[in-house]
Amino acid sequence: MPRPPSAMRRQILDAALRLFAEHGFKGTSLHDIAVEAHCSKASLLYHFAGKDAILTELLTPPAESLTAMSEELTALRGEQAVEPAVTGYVGLAMRFHLEVKIIFAELPDMLGHPVLAVIPRAVDQLADALAGRSREPRARITAQMVIGGVAVTVAADVDADPGTMRTEMVQGALRTLGRPTG
Amino acid sequence: MPRPPSAMRRQILDAALRLFAEHGFKGTSLHDIAVEAHCSKASLLYHFAGKDAILTELLTPPAESLTAMSEELTALRGEQAVEPAVTGYVGLAMRFHLEVKIIFAELPDMLGHPVLAVIPRAVDQLADALAGRSREPRARITAQMVIGGVAVTVAADVDADPGTMRTEMVQGALRTLGRPTG
DNA sequence: ACCGTAGCTGGCCGATCGGTCAGTTCTGAC
DNA sequence: GTCAGAACTGACCGATCGGCCAGCTACGGT
Numbered sequence: 405m406p407r408p409p410s411a412m413r414r415q416i417l418d419a420a421l422r423l424f425a426e427h428g429f430k431g432t433s434l435h436d437i438a439v440e441a442h443c444s445k446a447s448l449l450y451h452f453a454g455k456d457a458i459l460t461e462l463l464t465p466p467a468e469s470l471t472a473m474s475e476e477l478t479a480l481r482g483e484q485a486v487e488p489a490v491t492g493y494v495g496l497a498m499r500f501h502l503e504v505k506i507i508f509a510e511l512p513d514m515l516g517h518p519v520l521a522v523i524p525r526a527v528d529q530l531a532d533a534l535a536g537r538s539r540e541p542r543a544r545i546t547a548q549m550v551i552g553g554v555a556v557t558v559a560a561d562v563d564a565d566p567g568t569m570r571t572e573m574v575q576g577a578l579r580t581l582g583r584p585t586g
Numbered sequence: 587m588p589r590p591p592s593a594m595r596r597q598i599l600d601a602a603l604r605l606f607a608e609h610g611f612k613g614t615s616l617h618d619i620a621v622e623a624h625c626s627k628a629s630l631l632y633h634f635a636g637k638d639a640i641l642t643e644l645l646t647p648p649a650e651s652l653t654a655m656s657e658e659l660t661a662l663r664g665e666q667a668v669e670p671a672v673t674g675y676v677g678l679a680m681r682f683h684l685e686v687k688i689i690f691a692e693l694p695d696m697l698g699h700p701v702l703a704v705i706p707r708a709v710d711q712l713a714d715a716l717a718g719r720s721r722e723p724r725a726r727i728t729a730q731m732v733i734g735g736v737a738v739t740v741a742a743d744v745d746a747d748p749g750t751m752r753t754e755m756v757q758g759a760l761r762t763l764g765r766p767t768g
Numbered sequence: 769a770c771c772g773t774a775g776c777t778g779g780c781c782g783a784t785c786g787g788t789c790a791g792t793t794c795t796g797a798c
Numbered sequence: 799g800t801c802a803g804a805a806c807t808g809a810c811c812g813a814t815c816g817g818c819c820a821g822c823t824a825c826g827g828t
Contacts, residue, residue, distance in 0.1 A: 428694055430612045434816065444777050455816065511691055512610055541746045545754040548742060549735035556734020557727060564723045572727040580762040616786065626807050637786065
């Protein structure tokens with residue numbers, strides 16, 4: 405339930421995004437966010453129902469995008485799904501790379517978080533598409549490697565321009581899946 | 587400095603390893619460990635200097651193994667280093683998969699932890715070997731993908747027998763690096 | 769001039785955490 | 799039996815955390 409936007413609200417979200425990505429959710433206190441956002445701790449709780457609500461609002465967009473993408477992929481059959489899955493996933497991971505970092509920084513808790521409850525199913529569908537609808541262990545394992553490899557690479561602070569990163573991750577992923585680019 | 591072993595000591599370490607892997611370091615309290623290990627919280631602190639000491643003792647073996655492996659890799663030149671790096675890293679990740687899970691569950695903090703201070707350098711050397719000593723962005727990015735992909739795959743609870751996982755991860759990693767197996 | 773309300777704050781609360789300590793129980797050496 | 803020390807524990811402490819509340823300030827409508 406986002407309230408009408410305000411300058412301070414955006415400021416808080418920006419500060420929280422930076423701090424969560426750097427120190428994790430549990431590793432960031434409301435005090436830390438307040439200092440970074442140049443306001444009081446009580447002001448945070450005026451704009452947001454609680455610490456968790458801040459996280460929820462930050463992670464809702466990537467969660468919804470992931471769900472939407474994985475739903476679209478279900479329309480594609482067999483190996484036709486592989487390339488769209490790779491490019492779509494890489495794009496998503498790059499667009500929300502800070503959010504990915506937050507999720508990966510505290511995976512166990514995040515997967516238990518309501519707003520991310522959709523992730524296991526979405527990731528399953530994504531893995532299914534990456535595996536070209538194959539149920540063989542080999543395909544499932546390589547799909548998992550691609551999902552993890554892209555996420556970690558995006559979360560790590562690699563000094564390379566976004567264009568190169570995107571291209572190389574897409575090609576690398578396709579190689580991993582055994583579908584080298586001509 | 588590990589004291590002489592005792593039954594309770596091992597019991598505590600086992601309990602802590604399970605709980606840290608499942609809920610993360612910060613997500614596990616001394617109380618939780620005490621319950622799991624069937625002893626009092628005070629007893630934990632009799633056997634260990636503190637919560638951190640438990641973590642240190644759990645992560646020292648994998649840290650030392652990683653350091654040793656990356657040191658050995660420095661002796662290999664150019665592309666000769668790639669395959670040993672892959673098989674070595676996959677083996678290490680599988681052997682210490684619970685510890686990998688702990689580290690990845692709270693990456694930011696863990697990298698700041700003294701016992702894991704060796705990791706950035708070791709990972710750098712590993713990436714260097716995986717990249718076949720190349721400094722091109724493409725090679726560095728794919729190396730990063732392999733490191734992340736293997737770690738995440740190993741940390742995730744994939745239902746596949748260890749032999750298959752090892753084989754497929756090694757082959758998948760080699761494909762990612764553009765070195766398909768015959 | 770008055771008022772309602774949105775925005776914001778300092779101060780406080782209960783819960784939980786890691787850690788300490790005095791004291792008890794167990795056990796093997798003599 | 800006695801005693802020393804290892805093993806273990808319940809009770810407690812200070813710090814930190816997320817969250818709550820009474821109240822202050824600024825401002826637009828009437």
